[in-house]
Amino acid sequence: MSNNKDLSLTRIGVFYDGNYFLHVSNYYNYSHERRSRLSVSGLHHFIRKEVAQQESQDERLCQIVDAHYFRGRLTAGDAQKQDNSLYYDRVFDDILSAEGVTTHFLPVKIKNGVRHEKGIDVWLALEAFELAFYKRFNVLVLIASDGDYVPLIRKLNTLGTRVMVLSWDFEYTSDNGKPMTTRTSQDLLEEVTYPVAMHEIIDNRVRRNEPLINNLFVPQTQKRVFDKPTNTEKKIVTNAKNGTIMNLKNGFGFIKYPPNNLFFHYQNLVDVDFNDLKIDDKVEFTIIKNDKGEDVASDVKLLAD
Numbered sequence: 001m002s003n004n005k006d007l008s009l010t011r012i013g014v015f016y017d018g019n020y021f022l023h024v025s026n027y028y029n030y031s032h033e034r035r036s037r038l039s040v041s042g043l044h045h046f047i048r049k050e051v052a053q054q055e056s057q058d059e060r061l062c063q064i065v066d067a068h069y070f071r072g073r074l075t076a077g078d079a080q081k082q083d084n085s086l087y088y089d090r091v092f093d094d095i096l097s098a099e100g101v102t103t104h105f106l107p108v109k110i111k112n113g114v115r116h117e118k119g120i121d122v123w124l125a126l127e128a129f130e131l132a133f134y135k136r137f138n139v140l141v142l143i144a145s146d147g148d149y150v151p152l153i154r155k156l157n158t159l160g161t162r163v164m165v166l167s168w169d170f171e172y173t174s175d176n177g178k179p180m181t182t183r184t185s186q187d188l189l190e191e192v193t194y195p196v197a198m199h200e201i202i203d204n205r206v207r208r209n210e211p212l213i214n215n216l217f218v219p220q221t222q223k224r225v226f227d228k229p230t231n232t233e234k235k236i237v238t239n240a241k242n243g244t245i246m247n248l249k250n251g252f253g254f255i256k257y258p259p260n261n262l263f264f265h266y267q268n269l270v271d272v273d274f275n276d277l278k279i280d281d282k283v284e285f286t287i288i289k290n291d292k293g294e295d296v297a298s299d300v301k302l303l304a305d
Helices: 018-031 040-055 076-081 085-098 120-135 147-159 186-191 198-203
Strands: 010-017 062-074 102-111 114-116 139-143 162-167 170-173 179-182 194-197 241-248 252-256 262-265 282-289 295-302
Touching (some): 010 018, 010 120, 018 062, 018 170, 018 179, 040 085, 040 139, 040 162, 085 102, 120 139, 139 147, 147 162, 147 186, 162 198, 194 198, 262 282
Parallel strands (some): 010 062, 010 139, 062 102, 139 162
Antiparallel strands (some): 170 179, 241 252
16 A cells, blocks of 8 residues: 655745844843743744644654845944944854854944945845745745835745745834834735734734743743843943933833933843843933934943942
């Protein structure tokens, strides 16, 4: 009696828009109740499970054969001016390398305090199509939200490569205090074979405590890989002020400093993680203006008791 079971391998290629992935990971670490970053290994496990379910295939026959991460990176000179930026890059490089993810970086420069980055989406699209053509992925997984990737999806469809997009929709507060919303392009979702709304899966009351979902996040028992190293040199900050934290919310808080309370964002912290702060902690900071001309706190440092 012959066995007609299909044992052919389902080859998966994974492509990260790195800025988008970091943005989503920051949201879960600072604004969401999970208070933890996304786990690359947990995400890859989820992808294999999801592809197996969508393709009606045994999970063991669904393998990630290629994974690529694209992001702009500061030049060494610019990174040196920002506390521990080079350290963060190296730590995350180690994580990606451990998971077999190939990294692709384009240089980013800072002019007048603004990051200038171009070409990442084009580079990702070109590499994804070329690799899909030569390596014949059965399923290409795209971790991105931009409608600019629609032409890539259409070209992949001509190869017969099925495309899965992992998408997140959420609200958050920007570093200048503005309420913001992240939404995945509807045009992108309509073009792909398998649209996967990750925010709905993660927040689903029935599924939220499943091991598969919990493993999407770095365990709280592990040391946060993005914890800032201790500086051996004491930096002298001119015009530094002292105050007390009076409120902490989803990734931002307020410092008591008469006559007004000063807003600060997790991106404005130095040598401390936002999740380690507590109300009544004493901090040192400088005062800058936001785009509305309002005073806000920057370079916020936790003072020793």
